[in-house]
Structures are given as structure tokens and as C-alpha cells.
Amino acid sequence: MVEERDIKTSNSNIGIKISNSNTGMKISNTNSKGLGIDLGIKEFAICSNGNKFKNINETSTVKKVEKKLKRGKKTFKEI
Numbered sequence: 001m002v003e004e005r006d007i008k009t010s011n012s013n014i015g016i017k018i019s020n021s022n023t024g025m026k027i028s029n030t031n032s033k034g035l036g037i038d039l040g041i042k043e044f045a046i047c048s049n050g051n052k053f054k055n056i057n058e059t060s061t062v063k064k065v066e067k068k069l070k071r072g073k074k075t076f077k078e079i
Contacts, residue, residue: 035048044056
């Protein structure tokens with residue numbers, strides 16, 4: 001259950017805050033630190049705890065699929 005949500009925008013920055021509390025859950029990690037997530041171009045997401053998530057659009061599999069899709073669109077237009 002989301003109890004609080006807040007979205008702030010200023011110039012090119014967007015901040016989103018979501019608070020959640022569930023009285024029926026047991027919490028194993030009791031530190032009071034929040035988690036910040038930076039969405040970027042080079043890395044998809046970088047968390048404030050140091051975790052980095054790779055941008056999947058740069059993988060060879062995605063590039064191959066995009067190439068096949070573009071080829072399919074070209075042949076469809078010619079018909």
C-alpha cells in the first residue's frame with residue numbers, strides 16, 4: 001500500500017519519492033537509509049548503494065533484433 005507519493009520537477013531534474021508501509025511485513029534490513037536511483041544513458045541505472053545496471057540497448061542481441069526489424073520494414077514498404 002503506497003501511503004505517500006511526491007513528484008518534483010525543476011529544469012531538467014525530476015525527483016520521485018514513494019513511501020510504503022505494510023504493518024503485516026517483517027523487515028529484515030532495519031537501516032533507515034533510502035535508495036537513490038540515477039537513470040542515465042551510459043548506464044541504465046546507478047543506485048546510491050553502488051549497484052549499476054547495464055543499458056540493454058547496447059547489447060549485441062538487441063542490436064541484431066533491431067537490424068532485423070529495420071530490414072523487415074524496408075521489404076514491407078517495397079511491396
